[in-house]
Amino acid sequence: MSLSVVPAHWLQGGIAATDGEEGFQAPSTEDFWWPIFGSDTSNWAFTRPSFVMMASVVIIGWFFFTVVGRLSIVPTKRQWVAEQGYNFVRNSIARDVIGAKDFRQFLPLLLTLFFLIAFNNIMGVLPFVQFPTMSRIAFPIVLTLIVYVVYHTVAIRRKHGVLNYLKSLVPPGLPGWLKPIMFFLEFLTYFFIRPLTLALRLFGNMLAGHLMLLVFILGGEYLLLHGSTIFIQFSGLLGLGFGIVMTFFELLVQFLQAFIFTLLAALYISDAVSEHH
Amino acid sequence: MTGNITFLGYGLAAIGPGIGVGLIFAAYINGVARQPEARGMLQTIAFTGMALTEALAILGLVFVFVFDSTP
Numbered sequence: 001m002s003l004s005v006v007p008a009h010w011l012q013g014g015i016a017a018t019d020g021e022e023g024f025q026a027p028s029t030e031d032f033w034w035p036i037f038g039s040d041t042s043n044w045a046f047t048r049p050s051f052v053m054m055a056s057v058v059i060i061g062w063f064f065f066t067v068v069g070r071l072s073i074v075p076t077k078r079q080w081v082a083e084q085g086y087n088f089v090r091n092s093i094a095r096d097v098i099g100a101k102d103f104r105q106f107l108p109l110l111l112t113l114f115f116l117i118a119f120n121n122i123m124g125v126l127p128f129v130q131f132p133t134m135s136r137i138a139f140p141i142v143l144t145l146i147v148y149v150v151y152h153t154v155a156i157r158r159k160h161g162v163l164n165y166l167k168s169l170v171p172p173g174l175p176g177w178l179k180p181i182m183f184f185l186e187f188l189t190y191f192f193i194r195p196l197t198l199a200l201r202l203f204g205n206m207l208a209g210h211l212m213l214l215v216f217i218l219g220g221e222y223l224l225l226h227g228s229t230i231f232i233q234f235s236g237l238l239g240l241g242f243g244i245v246m247t248f249f250e251l252l253v254q255f256l257q258a259f260i261f262t263l264l265a266a267l268y269i270s271d272a273v274s275e276h277h
Numbered sequence: 278m279t280g281n282i283t284f285l286g287y288g289l290a291a292i293g294p295g296i297g298v299g300l301i302f303a304a305y306i307n308g309v310a311r312q313p314e315a316r317g318m319l320q321t322i323a324f325t326g327m328a329l330t331e332a333l334a335i336l337g338l339v340f341v342f343v344f345d346s347t348p
Binding site: 200203259 | 321
């Protein structure tokens, strides 16, 4: 068992290859495999994203428990931050999408999803952590599974049984020959496409964003330090500068992805609780 | 010249969703400019549409790595 804080393939000569005659090694999906304990050959590994996820749960829990413990009419800075976040999820996501009648019981789920994803995504650009947890597919899959189970369970309860739920997938007033085709399409949407895209969107955005930052920063570093002429070195400097700009763009994307994931979860739940269709 | 053709294919495939997302936000900005009080409702619709359109690009990105031919 070895303790390491860099991607696994760096230790197997990756850095040497970058510095040696073989030239620049483009960043790949291997840059996302960061085991702290264990390796690819051992039966289990405690990786960096799992550490970030555990830390995020502790930090978010500590933040909200301490804020709720000392609520005051004139809010402190921390209470203000917590209230703004809470209001944002409650009013512009839950109440607007699910509707004023039913949104209250889904608020804990949506709040948890939003803050967990937002915090873990922002870890992708926070110095010394700089690893978006959601760029490992397992984390989005688990979050999506929770949403998937919730919206199907709610729909089956609200529409009185599995059969009625399946019937309600077809919109009313269609000609008879169209009904089987429509049922097939709607079934595919509700049971396969929705969860698949929900998980892959978050995963894909985080993976692509982090990969892009790696390209600009590692590529810029390589051009700057190993470039043969002054022009190549200058373009490396430009690449590094653009990497900094893209980091701020990533901050926006990371927040937006947390928002979209929560919004879509709310949208699927609102489809489940609505009476018609 | 060495490289992987799947990335080129993904670049081409991203054109379509790019245009689609552009159209959606153009319509959203138009709608808000004409009727600013409808902003909240339009925002939900716009982001839903964007999520659906963007899903195609995201699937493409995943397929790049799935069909990666380099060993």
